[in-house]
Amino acid sequence: xxxxxxxxxxxxxxxxxxxxxxxxxxxxxxxxxxxxxxxxxxxxxxxxxxxxxxxxxxxxxxxxxxxxxxxxxxxxxxxxxxxxxxxxxxxxxxxxxxxxxxxxxxxxxxxxxxxxxxxxxxxxxxxxxxxxxxxxxxxxxxxxxxxxxxxxxxxxxxxxxxxxxxxxxxxxxxxxxxxxxxxxxxxxxxxxxxxxxxxxxxxxxxxxxxxxxxxxxxxxxxxxxxxxxxxxxxxxxxxxxxxxxxxxxxxxxxxxxxxxxxxxxxxxxxxxxxxxxxxxxxxxxxxxxxxxxxxxxxxxxxxxxxxxxxxxxxxxxxxxxxxxxxxxxxxxxxxxxxxxxxxxxxxxxxxxxxxxxxxxxxxxxxxxxxxxxxxxxxxxxxxxxxxxxxxxxxxxxxxxxxxxxxxxxxxxxxxxxxxxxxxxxxxxxxxxxxxxxxxxxxxxxxxxxxxxxxxxxxxxxxxxxxxxxxxxxxxxxxxxxxxxxxxxxxxxxxxxxxxxxxxxxxxxxxxxxxxxxxxxxxxxxxxxxxxxxxxxxxxxxxxxxxxxxxxxxxxxxxxxxxxxxxxxxxxxxxxxxxxxxxxxxxxxxxxxxxxxxxxxxxxxxxxxxxxxxxxxxxxxxxxxxxxxxxxxxxxxxxxxxxxxx
Numbered sequence: 001x002x003x004x005x006x007x008x009x010x011x012x013x014x015x016x017x018x019x020x021x022x023x024x025x026x027x028x029x030x031x032x033x034x035x036x037x038x039x040x041x042x043x044x045x046x047x048x049x050x051x052x053x054x055x056x057x058x059x060x061x062x063x064x065x066x067x068x069x070x071x072x073x074x075x076x077x078x079x080x081x082x083x084x085x086x087x088x089x090x091x092x093x094x095x096x097x098x099x100x101x102x103x104x105x106x107x108x109x110x111x112x113x114x115x116x117x118x119x120x121x122x123x124x125x126x127x128x129x130x131x132x133x134x135x136x137x138x139x140x141x142x143x144x145x146x147x148x149x150x151x152x153x154x155x156x157x158x159x160x161x162x163x164x165x166x167x168x169x170x171x172x173x174x175x176x177x178x179x180x181x182x183x184x185x186x187x188x189x190x191x192x193x194x195x196x197x198x199x200x201x202x203x204x205x206x207x208x209x210x211x212x213x214x215x216x217x218x219x220x221x222x223x224x225x226x227x228x229x230x231x232x233x234x235x236x237x238x239x240x241x242x243x244x245x246x247x248x249x250x251x252x253x254x255x256x257x258x259x260x261x262x263x264x265x266x267x268x269x270x271x272x273x274x275x276x277x278x279x280x281x282x283x284x285x286x287x288x289x290x291x292x293x294x295x296x297x298x299x300x301x302x303x304x305x306x307x308x309x310x311x312x313x314x315x316x317x318x319x320x321x322x323x324x325x326x327x328x329x330x331x332x333x334x335x336x337x338x339x340x341x342x343x344x345x346x347x348x349x350x351x352x353x354x355x356x357x358x359x360x361x362x363x364x365x366x367x368x369x370x371x372x373x374x375x376x377x378x379x380x381x382x383x384x385x386x387x388x389x390x391x392x393x394x395x396x397x398x399x400x401x402x403x404x405x406x407x408x409x410x411x412x413x414x415x416x417x418x419x420x421x422x423x424x425x426x427x428x429x430x431x432x433x434x435x436x437x438x439x440x441x442x443x444x445x446x447x448x449x450x451x452x453x454x455x456x457x458x459x460x461x462x463x464x465x466x467x468x469x470x471x472x473x474x475x476x477x478x479x480x481x482x483x484x485x486x487x488x489x490x491x492x493x494x495x496x497x498x499x500x501x502x503x504x505x506x507x508x509x510x511x512x513x514x515x516x517x518x519x520x521x522x523x524x525x526x527x528x529x530x531x532x533x534x535x536x537x538x539x540x541x542x543x544x545x546x547x548x549x550x551x552x553x554x555x556x557x558x559x560x561x562x563x564x565x566x567x568x569x570x571x572x573x574x575x576x577x578x579x580x581x582x583x584x585x586x587x588x589x590x591x592x593x594x595x596x597x598x599x600x601x602x603x604x605x606x607x608x609x610x611x612x613x614x615x616x617x618x619x620x621x622x623x624x625x626x627x628x629x630x631x632x633x634x635x636x637x638x639x640x641x642x643x644x645x
Contacts (some may be wrong), residue, residue, distance in 0.1 A: 010427050012083055014113040017048060017122075023131075025051040025126045028111040029060045030078070038094050042076035046111065051133050060104040062134035064209040064216075065092050066142075066199040067284065078110060078344040085109055086587065092140040095219070101608050103472035105138075117318050120234060128212040128295030139206070141198045144221025149193035158233035166238075179210040192237065195220065196254035203257075203290040204281035211260035211296055233256050253280065260296060260305075270307045271333045273365055274339045288442040311336040321357055322364075323396075326454050331358045331393050338388035340400070340601040342624040358397045358618040359644040363403040381488075385631040389600025397616065397645050402598030403638040405628070408606075410576040412458035414587035415569040453542045456519060457526035459484075461575045463582055479626050481512045483574070483582045484567040485623040518552070521545050568624075581628065586621030590642030593620055597634060597643070604628065607642070616645040 018026045031488060033043040068088035075082050076090060085093075089109055097103055114124045123130075141148075158274075189333040200206060210216050216227035234255055256278065274293065283289055294316055296302050297309035309636055320328070333342040345361035356362060384402075392399040431479050463480035464473070482489055492504040525541035528534040567582065575583045577595060585593075589606045596607045606620040627635075 011441065012081060014116070015048065017119060020122060020126055023053050024130050025053070027051065027106065027123060027126070027130055029058075029106050031215055032093060032097045032105055034098050034100050034102060036099050042090060042093050042097070042111070044076065044078050044093070046079055046481045049130065051277065052410040053129065057133050058104070059135045060106055060129050061096070061136045061138050062209070062213070062369065063092055063138050064206050065089060065142055065574065066203050070284065074227070083110065088142065091143055094223070095139060095140070097384045104135065108119065120318055121316050123513060124291055125295070126298055128206065128208055131212040132299065133211050134213060134216065135210060135215070137216040139200065139210065139216060139227070141195070141200050141218065141220040144223065145194065147191035147194050148223060151195040152186060152225055154188040154192060155225055155230055155233040157235050159229045162232050164234035171465060188346050192234070196234070201254040201257055202280070202282045202643065204278065204283040205283065205290055206257050207278060208292055208295050209260060212299060213511040213618070216261075226257070227261070231255065231262055231530070250530055257281070259300065259405050269367050270341055271312065271329070272306070272345050275361070276345055279363070279365055286322045287318065287320070287584050289363040290325060290329055326356055326360050326363055327396060329363070331391065331398065334600070335390050338600050338607070340598060342390055343605060343619060344603065351498045357396055357645055381629040382631050383604050383625070383629050383634065384597050384599055384601040385634040385636070387599040387634070387636060389598070393488045394643070397643050399641055399643050400598045401639040402601070402642055403640060404594045405597045405604065406577040406579045406581060406595040406625070408575045408583075408591055408593045408595065409461055409578045410587065411589065411591050412462055413455050413587075414573050415455045415573060450539060450542055453519065453522055453545065454526070454538045457522040457538070457541065459515065459569070460519060460523045462574050462576055463525045477516070479511060483584055483624060483626045484569060484610070486568045486584060488629065520546050576581075577625070581625050583623050583625040584622045589623075595623060595625060598642070601637070610645050613645060617642050619644055
């Protein structure tokens with residue numbers, strides 16, 4: 001639900017709802033009048049209903065849809081009064097109404113008085129139950145397109161094939177076994193990609209709506225498919241290599257909305273991980289990045305989610321500003337857990353227009369971050385020993401106990417943010433570009449590859465340069481190998497087992513050596529001391545290494561890819577500290593920044609004094625600092641108070 005105050009219907013008078021109780025939910029539903037043609041005006045009537053959590057309930061269907069552009073609207077008749085709705089909702093109502101009978105529906109934009117803050121708060125708290133007790137949840141993806149029918153036919157065929165594979169135990173191989181022989185696989189791939197690119201899959205609220213619903217149907221124009229069949233088919237397309245791996249990534253990102261319905265909350269061990277998992281989902285109100293997950297915590301099937309929300313005491317309250325809510329969520333998470341994991345999400349500048357402090361994550365951001373704590377819930381790195389955070393909040397400033405351990409002395413450029421790369425372009429799209437467009441596309445891909453390769457050259461040079469007396473080249477390489485995956489060597493075997501990779505740690509190390517050796521020429525050019533000459537020669541080094549790579553046997557290339565897929569460098573820089581440690585830091589880090597150890601921190605934090613208020617500190621992100629991740633440098637006696645603005 002996009003909670004934007006519905007100023008378009010300020011004249012419409014709602015009959016107030018009775019309060020909800022522990023056992024009864026009170027809401028409104030709309031009775032949608034029948035129409036023999038889609039051209040007829042939309043007419044509906046609102047009525048209040050009571051939903052019992054234990055008894056029989058009135059039959060209604062709940063719509064899950066994307067609001068779309070709130071300025072793009074049309075008028076309907078509601079209770080014989082003119083009522084403004086978005087074009088997207090009007091489209092859904094036209095498609096869901098019957099030719100002869102009245103249809104009972106629930107749609108947030110109409111059934112909730114958007115101007116009444118108290119009512120919005122109350123209805124958001126019970127929204128998961130409204131979807132849970134609906135006879136059916138109707139997911140509206142939008143009107144049909146030229147490819148939507150083929151997409152649904154492909155999904156049906158894929159789902160049938162997945163059942164056959166599951167029943168017979170055959171190994172799925174559909175890459176050359178085209179589902180529609182006369183059209184070919186590329187058109188089906190494109191149809192699927194276009195369907196999964198629809199705005200509904202990017203909404204935050206739909207995570208709750210599809211998870212809570214008992215019977216969920218995906219609708220696009222007149223096409224229909226059961227949600228379970230849809231998910232099975234799309235996952236089968238991904239797992240059986242039906243489409244390219246880049247396009248498959250598009251599928252995985254889009255299917256994240258079904259996470260709780262089909263995966264559950266076993267994966268969710270902390271509030272930071274939960275919020276980061278859904279950071280790409282969008283909401284028109286930044287507060288909904290938090291509130292949209294609250295309702296799920298009330299359902300019995302998500303106990304871990306319930307624990308997270310109950311412990312922090314977070315409930316929907318639209319009287320709170322974005323700044324107040326985000327500060328409250330971050331601070332309460334630290335208080336409850338005794339851990340600073342939440343601060344690892346503070347990798348980007350906050351919402352400047354709402355003046356969010358540097359230590360508070362910007363939950364409204366729309367790209368994933370590569371948190372240094374990413375795997376530590378499994379391997380328990382603890383740079384600050386077993387200490388617990390004891391934070392204090394003073395006027396929006398966070399007080400933590402810790403000390404300055406080291407300083408960044410050398411730093412590479414930042415690796416490209418892989419989460420922003422989108423290379424899933426179909427053959428049809430490439431043909432439609434024309435020569436000029438195709439040239440621009442190839443140029444863009446080459447530029448990204450050049451950036452990545454050149455930055456890796458900088459990484460190699462910094463990591464393998466002499467850091468401390470007596471350290472051998474092999475020692476430096478092992479330090480580099482572990483730093484890039486943010487794990488000690490003793491933990492890497494567990495990672496490989498968890499990921500289901502058929503390699504052990506020694507084999508993984510050999511693949512890293514191959515991966516490193518492949519950049520020989522680029523590494524030599526990266527060592528040129530004159531920046532201007534180095535920039536000119538870097539493309540030549542990349543080209544020579546690329547030629548060498550293409551001449552490498554495919555089996556060896558695949559082995560190298562296994563290591564590259566596990567490195568944690570996206571959007572990060574490699575650093576060397578004054579004490580000689582190798583570290584992965586955020587792209588916001590700079591030479592001279594302080595590496596601090598703080599009570600409750602699993603990882604070191606990058607901090608610096610505030611320019612405007614030198615007595616205060618700013619958080620620049622988290623880090624992996626090799627050699628101190630198991631508490632080797634922790635000394636609680638050195639702790640003093642740091643105040644973060």
